[in-house]
Amino acid sequence: MSDSKKNKLDELREKLFAKNETAFSEKYDITDADTFCEGYKAYLDIGKTERLCVKEAIRLAEAKGFVPYERGKALKAGDKIYRNNRGKSIILAVIGQKSMKCGINLAAAHIDSPRVDLKQSPLYESEGLCLFKTHYYGGVKKYQWPAIPLELHGVVALKSGEVVDVSIGNSPDDPVFVITDLLPHLGKDQMAKKATDVISAESMNILCGSRPIDGAKDSDSDAVKLNIMKILNEKYGIVEEDFLSAELSAVPAFSARDIGLDRSMIGAYGHDDRVCAYPSLRALLDLDTPDRTAVCILADKEEIGSEGVSGMKSHFFETFIEDICDTDNSLLRECFENSTCLSTDVMVAMDPNYPEVCEKKNTAFINRGITLCKYTGARGKSGSSDASCELIAKLRALFDDNGILWQMGSLGKVDQGGGGTVAMYMAERNIETIDAGVPVLSMHSPYETVAKADVYMTYKAILTFFEKNR
Ligand code: MN
Numbered sequence: 001m002s003d004s005k006k007n008k009l010d011e012l013r014e015k016l017f018a019k020n021e022t023a024f025s026e027k028y029d030i031t032d033a034d035t036f037c038e039g040y041k042a043y044l045d046i047g048k049t050e051r052l053c054v055k056e057a058i059r060l061a062e063a064k065g066f067v068p069y070e071r072g073k074a075l076k077a078g079d080k081i082y083r084n085n086r087g088k089s090i091i092l093a094v095i096g097q098k099s100m101k102c103g104i105n106l107a108a109a110h111i112d113s114p115r116v117d118l119k120q121s122p123l124y125e126s127e128g129l130c131l132f133k134t135h136y137y138g139g140v141k142k143y144q145w146p147a148i149p150l151e152l153h154g155v156v157a158l159k160s161g162e163v164v165d166v167s168i169g170n171s172p173d174d175p176v177f178v179i180t181d182l183l184p185h186l187g188k189d190q191m192a193k194k195a196t197d198v199i200s201a202e203s204m205n206i207l208c209g210s211r212p213i214d215g216a217k218d219s220d221s222d223a224v225k226l227n228i229m230k231i232l233n234e235k236y237g238i239v240e241e242d243f244l245s246a247e248l249s250a251v252p253a254f255s256a257r258d259i260g261l262d263r264s265m266i267g268a269y270g271h272d273d274r275v276c277a278y279p280s281l282r283a284l285l286d287l288d289t290p291d292r293t294a295v296c297i298l299a300d301k302e303e304i305g306s307e308g309v310s311g312m313k314s315h316f317f318e319t320f321i322e323d324i325c326d327t328d329n330s331l332l333r334e335c336f337e338n339s340t341c342l343s344t345d346v347m348v349a350m351d352p353n354y355p356e357v358c359e360k361k362n363t364a365f366i367n368r369g370i371t372l373c374k375y376t377g378a379r380g381k382s383g384s385s386d387a388s389c390e391l392i393a394k395l396r397a398l399f400d401d402n403g404i405l406w407q408m409g410s411l412g413k414v415d416q417g418g419g420g421t422v423a424m425y426m427a428e429r430n431i432e433t434i435d436a437g438v439p440v441l442s443m444h445s446p447y448e449t450v451a452k453a454d455v456y457m458t459y460k461a462i463l464t465f466f467e468k469n470r
């Protein structure tokens with residue numbers, strides 16, 4: 001082939017074929033990615049549960065001038081408001097120039113992550129050891145949870161109305177907890193089981209003590225448990241029955257760390273979905289007065305189906321938006337039909353250790369930016385809201401025109417499995433919605449991995465969306 005003919009074909013290729021760019025192309029500015037991710041790592045280390053994520057979000061928001069919104073109070077463009085939903089989810093808004101009837105730009109992430117919850121009557125003693133009974137929360141591979149250090153976080157609500165915060169294991173001097181595993185020497189029967197049965201849910205009991213109370217005789221029953229209750233009583237003023245009205249969760253006692261010799265990635269517990277919650281929150285906090293009102297919701301209970309008063313199905317969401325609509329006499333239904341939602345949630349990333357579950361041409365890759373996902377679901381897109389191609393076209397233009405690296409992803413090979421996000425619950429409200437978020441390795445494991453460039457690009461994408469989506 002002659003040189004000129006070859007050049008012609010290259011030109012045609014360049015013009016007609018899709019490109020797979022990475023964040024390291026000169027086209028994209030990721031200078032601030034590392035600094036941004038230091039803030040994210042700090043958020044992860046503080047926000048080990050949804051309650052702790054809400055607390056930290058409030059601290060960050062108030063530092064930027066956000067105030068709790070009281071129903072009926074007048075609002076003007078540029079006002080920064082939030083509402084705390086029972087300490088477990090939070091919604092924040094920056095009021096725009098336009099009326100609420102023109103719709104809002106919304107980023108919806110979730111701040112609950114898979115974990116191991118204590119049962120309502122958890123504490124018992126057996127074989128000289130004291131343990132907590134548990135019930136796992138969300139989609140976990142149970143075999144990943146024994147033999148790793150665990151922290152304990154949550155609250156105990158007392159009959160007096162007082163709510164006591166419990167937090168053990170997050171500071172270097174604290175003790176931690178563990179679920180024990182069987183030694184390989186005696187694991188013959190265990191290792192022959194299916195992975196789903198290797199660890200039974202009722203054997204995920206958390207070790208929390210082994211020393212009997214001072215003065216106990218060998219024959220005394222429950223002397224170790226009595227000692228643990230005494231320690232808890234001295235520290236938190238609680239008695240055993242108070243567990244009945246407690247919400248206590250065990251989470252991995254890992255802090256967020258850089259991964260790789262090049263420090264390009266972050267390993268941590270709870271990237272799903274704090275890796276989208278933090279960029280969504282930060283984008284809202286860094287926003288000047290927008291054209292359309294910008295809203296960020298950090299929801300609870302996504303991992304168990306978005307149920308309950310703090311989940312995305314809750315009317316807490318429309319109650320808040322309607323309160324804002326009331327201030328300029330807009331109708332909620334009019335606001336919703338003109339609104340756009342990015343359901344900011346994580347996406348599976350191509351993993352060279354497990355390439356067989358993904359179809360390469362339609363899978364997200366680490367370091368290729370924020371990932372749009374048209375549909376999730378399973379078996380023929382069932383249980384998915386299937387975003388409109390018109391919305392995708394709009395976002396393609398928005399991101400391409402503003403130096404945002406983005407890619408299209410999907411949830412594995414067809415019929416390989418599936419899943420969902422809050423997208424369908426937003427779409428049901430007549431809000432144009434699409435999933436958009438950070439690709440993750442080892443999703444739902446105690447230690448997930450993301451790339452710093454993707455976290456930063458997700459922040460930039462959401463900020464651009466808040467600023468310019470009309
Ligand atoms: Mn998620």
Ligand code: MN
Pocket residue numbers: 272303444
């Ligand atoms: Mn999840």
